[in-house]
Amino acid sequence: MTEADEKTIQDLRRSGILLTTLEDLYNWGRSNSVWPLQFGLACCAIEMIAASMSRFDIARFGSEVFRPSPRQADLMIVSGTVTKKMAPQVVRLYNQMPEPKYVIAMGACAISGGPFKQGYNVLKGIDRYIPVDVHIPGCPPRPEALLNGLMELQEKIREQNLTGENRPHHLRSDVSGEFPVPEFGACDLEPPSNPAVWTPPEPIREGL
Amino acid sequence: MESAEQLRDRLLAAFPEARVEVLANPAPVAQHSLIIGATHAVQIATLLRDDPDLAFDYASNVTGVDRPDQEIKEKVTVKETVDGEEKEVTKEVTRTEPGYLEAVYHLYSMAKRHGPVILRLRTENRTDKVTLPSLTPVWRSCEFQEREIYDLFGIVFEDHPDLRRLLMWDDFEGHPMRKDYVEPDDYEWEPTPHDAVLIKAKRPADGEEAAPLAP
Amino acid sequence: MIPGVSIEEKTDPLQGQILEVSMGPHHPSTHGVFRMDVKLDGERIVSLKPVFGYLHRNHEKIAEDVSYLGSIPYTDRLDYLCSLTNNWAYCLAVEKLSGFEIPERAEYIRVIVGELTRLVNHTCLMGFFVQDLGAMGTPLMYAFREREKILDLFEGLTGARMMCNYMRFGGVRCDLPVGWIDEVKKVIAAFPRFLDEFESLLTQNEILIARAQGVGVLSKELAINAGITGPCLRASGVGHDLRKVDAYSIYSRFDFKVPIGAHGDCYDRFMIRLLEMRESLKILDQAIAALPSGQIIDPKAKSRGLRPKAGEAYGRIEAPKGELGFYLISEGGPSPYRYRVRPPSLINLTVLEDMCLGGTVADAIATLGSIDIVLGEVDR
Ligand code: SF4
Numbered sequence: 155m156t157e158a159d160e161k162t163i164q165d166l167r168r169s170g171i172l173l174t175t176l177e178d179l180y181n182w183g184r185s186n187s188v189w190p191l192q193f194g195l196a197c198c199a200i201e202m203i204a205a206s207m208s209r210f211d212i213a214r215f216g217s218e219v220f221r222p223s224p225r226q227a228d229l230m231i232v233s234g235t236v237t238k239k240m241a242p243q244v245v246r247l248y249n250q251m252p253e254p255k256y257v258i259a260m261g262a263c264a265i266s267g268g269p270f271k272q273g274y275n276v277l278k279g280i281d282r283y284i285p286v287d288v289h290i291p292g293c294p295p296r297p298e299a300l301l302n303g304l305m306e307l308q309e310k311i312r313e314q315n316l317t318g319e320n321r322p323h324h325l326r327s328d329v330s331g332e333f334p335v336p337e338f339g340a341c342d343l344e345p346p347s348n349p350a351v352w353t354p355p356e357p358i359r360e361g362l
Numbered sequence: 363m364e365s366a367e368q369l370r371d372r373l374l375a376a377f378p379e380a381r382v383e384v385l386a387n388p389a390p391v392a393q394h395s396l397i398i399g400a401t402h403a404v405q406i407a408t409l410l411r412d413d414p415d416l417a418f419d420y421a422s423n424v425t426g427v428d429r430p431d432q433e434i435k436e437k438v439t440v441k442e443t444v445d446g447e448e449k450e451v452t453k454e455v456t457r458t459e460p461g462y463l464e465a466v467y468h469l470y471s472m473a474k475r476h477g478p479v480i481l482r483l484r485t486e487n488r489t490d491k492v493t494l495p496s497l498t499p500v501w502r503s504c505e506f507q508e509r510e511i512y513d514l515f516g517i518v519f520e521d522h523p524d525l526r527r528l529l530m531w532d533d534f535e536g537h538p539m540r541k542d543y544v545e546p547d548d549y550e551w552e553p554t555p556h557d558a559v560l561i562k563a564k565r566p567a568d569g570e571e572a573a574p575l576a577p
Numbered sequence: 578m579i580p581g582v583s584i585e586e587k588t589d590p591l592q593g594q595i596l597e598v599s600m601g602p603h604h605p606s607t608h609g610v611f612r613m614d615v616k617l618d619g620e621r622i623v624s625l626k627p628v629f630g631y632l633h634r635n636h637e638k639i640a641e642d643v644s645y646l647g648s649i650p651y652t653d654r655l656d657y658l659c660s661l662t663n664n665w666a667y668c669l670a671v672e673k674l675s676g677f678e679i680p681e682r683a684e685y686i687r688v689i690v691g692e693l694t695r696l697v698n699h700t701c702l703m704g705f706f707v708q709d710l711g712a713m714g715t716p717l718m719y720a721f722r723e724r725e726k727i728l729d730l731f732e733g734l735t736g737a738r739m740m741c742n743y744m745r746f747g748g749v750r751c752d753l754p755v756g757w758i759d760e761v762k763k764v765i766a767a768f769p770r771f772l773d774e775f776e777s778l779l780t781q782n783e784i785l786i787a788r789a790q791g792v793g794v795l796s797k798e799l800a801i802n803a804g805i806t807g808p809c810l811r812a813s814g815v816g817h818d819l820r821k822v823d824a825y826s827i828y829s830r831f832d833f834k835v836p837i838g839a840h841g842d843c844y845d846r847f848m849i850r851l852l853e854m855r856e857s858l859k860i861l862d863q864a865i866a867a868l869p870s871g872q873i874i875d876p877k878a879k880s881r882g883l884r885p886k887a888g889e890a891y892g893r894i895e896a897p898k899g900e901l902g903f904y905l906i907s908e909g910g911p912s913p914y915r916y917r918v919r920p921p922s923l924i925n926l927t928v929l930e931d932m933c934l935g936g937t938v939a940d941a942i943a944t945l946g947s948i949d950i951v952l953g954e955v956d957r
Contacts, residue, residue, distance in 0.1 A: 195632065196953055197657035200657060200739065201739065203721070208718045209725045234632075235634050237630070239630050240610055240632070269654065270634040272642065273635030274543070274635055274638065275530065275633045294739055294740065387888050388886065389674050389676075389907070390674070391673040391888075391890045391891075393890065419801050420802075421804060422804060422919060423891060423902050423919040425917040427906065501803075502799070502802045502803035502928070503802070503804025505927055506629075506924065506927055529633040531630070
């Protein structure tokens, strides 16, 4: 197909002819039926439920089908504080999700530990173990913010190519969607982070 | 309801060998508490529950308190013989007040609608003699709360039906609610702006030299 | 081999096998990250051990490190459905510790927002409960529709939907905005209609009755001994409501009843909440009618840099889930020496095993739903 310019496409659409690429069509379908895992961790989960209820109605974006089983889900919304005791289960659930899979870190806690960062049992950000696609700040983020985050994710999905470096994981054989599950250690998780996805910055201790 | 002193006298009348002391609470609410010796704790608790005048049928809040060893500096006057002459000398001595762990029980009565009576049980020290009798056989509501104290403070409750860690995982080491618990070091700790927290924030990393504290 | 499932051979081959199932911490029918280790003989539960700690966020340890004032936002996040009553309980404990007086108007405002919080909590709980019974979606949608109306009120008053951070030692943070009371009146005038609708939809429902009546029975004696509080206790026939017993704040001025159940089963626990909401509406009406003008915070009270004199205090209120208490020990420092939350949700779970033994897994789900737990408070 030769490159059709935007104006021709719009003209054709007005007369009832839809001209698109397979890639666009494929991503359009994928991005508008992102099924989240029914998975709540803490306070933010209540706002996630509120987003799926009548007032905010996440169904407008095709994501109302909350799946109880990770095997049927495309999206994991990490909504709330991930404690060290819970982190292995979160990673295990992520591993059980089929490709292509995406992660939204919802709320300050999932991003960095949030208000509970100083706690001895709080994981300081889920991105220490699994890759996160969209971060939504807030404590808790309003349901509108979650919807915005979901739209960002849809945008991200639409931009993925079916070929080349940027193609989604399910079309590549060279990457694995499984991440090592941390183990319980004497007073922390072993290892405290997954070096493949996250490296700790150098501690800055001056000026305190 | 009876005052703490009356209650102490009543308990001492029933158990003359028991240790029962009143610990005054200077706060405006004046909820005074009773320090109970571990040997008679279960009998005293049963009496408090079953006596028809007291009827403390409901143990509301059970918690632990950690009191680490304290260094106390005080001035003492001693008689000394200096050059054959007896003199009174004031000296500053440091003595260490031994620390202990404490379990605190808040009791109320649903039948009589009075309370609280506060019981305090103390362990002998913080290291090896940390057993206390469990009051779960008297009040079921202590079950999870005593497990929590065992988990976070390290008090071992004898005769508890199911003494396991409640909140942390089973292989966890240490008791995190103790005052001297040191968390695993993380580059991301955040200082809060006062006193002990600030000092902790300035704690050097392993192998580094201690940063001088700001005046 | 399915993870979390193991089979144990019994000695008598005719008796079959005991199946050990670990339900949770991610399970669609647990209210958050809660886990139950269940042993099943056929479909009957022979042992059920709750496992906690998956949301243990070290609230108490952090509170012993920050100032008294700095703990108020953390209390919001304990029981995240009822942040305002959590604030209230904590402020009450600090007020007892340092002897602040609360002005009349502040007390009224506290009662109004407290009872609104009770409405929010009970509506949500009923939605979640019937969802656990299998009514996916619809009742929960109704409940959340009503919740949003009250959350809008909270947002107008405090600026936040869920985490209100509104009360202060000796009063409240800011006065009511202009027109707010009128909005409250509108919401509570419309509320009985929702309750009627919910009641006619559910209370006579065949399935609800079959799933809830006679399930998860809790006896009065066990309930008292195990320290159960709140609607669960009252459903077992004990008329213990701290609003009457302690008459804290100004609750002695209002005319309201304490509903009591007769059977202690899931159905009673469900109905008690429905009735309590009607009583809360009565209190709201009276409080709004009598709302005085005046100060909203004790001028002597100090929020920033508060250093109460050495001593200790235990303050408790009737939160929607039961007796929420805060135990504070001060050594005169800027943060409490010991800070302890008495979590009603955790203690109400003490009897979960007793209530579920001999029942089926489906009954255990219903029982758990009717106890009303929030994991933020269970694990803190
Ligand atoms: S970010 Fe805030 S609201 Fe969300 S889970 Fe953490 S504490 Fe709760």
